[in-house]
Amino acid sequence: EAPAVDEKAEGCNQDRLMSSLPTKVYGKRRFLKYQATWWPEVFLPGVLAIQRRFQPRSSDVLLASYPKSGTTWMKALAFAIMSRKVYPLEEHPLLRLNPHDCVVHLPGAYAAGKESVVEALPSPRIMALHMPYSTLPDSVVVNSDCKIIYVCRDPKDVLVSLWHYYNKVRPDEAHLSQFHDLYESFCQGDTIFGPWWDNVLGYFRASLDMPTRVLFLRYEDMLEDTASAVMAIAHFVGCPFSGEEERAKVVEAIVKLCSFDELKNLNTNKSGSHGLLRKHASSSYFRKGVAGDWMDHMTEEMAHRIDTIVQGKFQGSGLNI
Numbered sequence: 001e002a003p004a005v006d007e008k009a010e011g012c013n014q015d016r017l018m019s020s021l022p023t024k025v026y027g028k029r030r031f032l033k034y035q036a037t038w039w040p041e042v043f044l045p046g047v048l049a050i051q052r053r054f055q056p057r058s059s060d061v062l063l064a065s066y067p068k069s070g071t072t073w074m075k076a077l078a079f080a081i082m083s084r085k086v087y088p089l090e091e092h093p094l095l096r097l098n099p100h101d102c103v104v105h106l107p108g109a110y111a112a113g114k115e116s117v118v119e120a121l122p123s124p125r126i127m128a129l130h131m132p133y134s135t136l137p138d139s140v141v142v143n144s145d146c147k148i149i150y151v152c153r154d155p156k157d158v159l160v161s162l163w164h165y166y167n168k169v170r171p172d173e174a175h176l177s178q179f180h181d182l183y184e185s186f187c188q189g190d191t192i193f194g195p196w197w198d199n200v201l202g203y204f205r206a207s208l209d210m211p212t213r214v215l216f217l218r219y220e221d222m223l224e225d226t227a228s229a230v231m232a233i234a235h236f237v238g239c240p241f242s243g244e245e246e247r248a249k250v251v252e253a254i255v256k257l258c259s260f261d262e263l264k265n266l267n268t269n270k271s272g273s274h275g276l277l278r279k280h281a282s283s284s285y286f287r288k289g290v291a292g293d294w295m296d297h298m299t300e301e302m303a304h305r306i307d308t309i310v311q312g313k314f315q316g317s318g319l320n321i
């Protein structure tokens with residue numbers, strides 16, 4: 001079927017915009033700089049479509065993060081918490097589906113032409129994205145009271161995790177096996193969806209301005225006390241645990257269902273692949289799941305450099321790493 005006239009015009013404008021943007025190439029991938037952020041080329045049409053057309057519902061929950069900060073875990077937790085009345089935990093979809101198949105990646109869905117699938121999702125919808133706060137459309141930030149949960153992780157562990165991930169999903173791109181190159185890009189604020197500090201600060205500030213709309217959590221705190229994070233998420237999204245549920249140890253059951261060891265060892269996450277635009281091995285989302293793995297990859301000097309850069313960027317914000 002021929003596209004409608006305004007769809008065609010939109011496509012032309014988008015092509016013109018994309019061809020005018022600064023570009024950089026990593027192996028076989030192209031990245032485009034738009035609104036002070038480097039985007040993987042494949043996702044940018046999805047981001048632009050979201051900026052133009054995404055209409056949130058007030059019951060929506062958006063899971064935001066910088067990649068490799070615990071998105072998979074947050075997807076599993078939010079889904080298990082919010083769907084606990086629908087799915088008994090012992091027969092939960094998370095036992096047979098990768099968390100990324102339970103919670104849609106919004107720009108990926110839009111870029112893959114699955115906008116209507118997102119629209120057809122029943123409320124309350126849970127959707128994930130890595131878009132910086134400053135790039136979210138007014139329909140989300142100003143004109144909606146939908147909720148956003150952001151998970152932040154020590155940037156040194158993010159970087160190490162990103163490097164392992166790249167090597168796992170793109171083994172053919174040999175230059176990425178140089179950790180030092182990625183490290184330098186990170187320090188220059190030049191990695192995808194970044195700079196990392198802007199991605200984090202945008203949501204942190206929003207969480208201070210609008211604490212009922214934006215919940216800011218840390219991966220390391222979640223590791224230390226997952227049950228408290230589960231209760232905080234449930235409270236934030238408006239479905240706190242009842243006394244009866246607490247006595248029945250539902251919180252503990254959710255913590256266990258979504259734990260790294262439990263998810264990593266499920267058949268569905270050991271084999272198989274997932275992804276709307278490209279297929280990635282499901283196992284690539286479960287590596288070590290700990291805090292401080294950077295110590296095995298960076299010298300004290302390299303770590304100090306990142307910490308100093310980040311402290312400088314965070315100065316006066318009230319946020320520390």
Ligand code: A3P
Pocket residue numbers: 065066067068069070071072073157160161162164258259260261263285286287288289290293
């Ligand atoms: P490591 O590579 O350091 O192990 P994302 O989901 O944002 O892509 O982040 C992936 C990181 O989260 C990986 O970190 C992965 O192992 C870790 N992770 C995945 N599931 C987890 C879970 N249930 N609990 C804790 N960490 C988890």
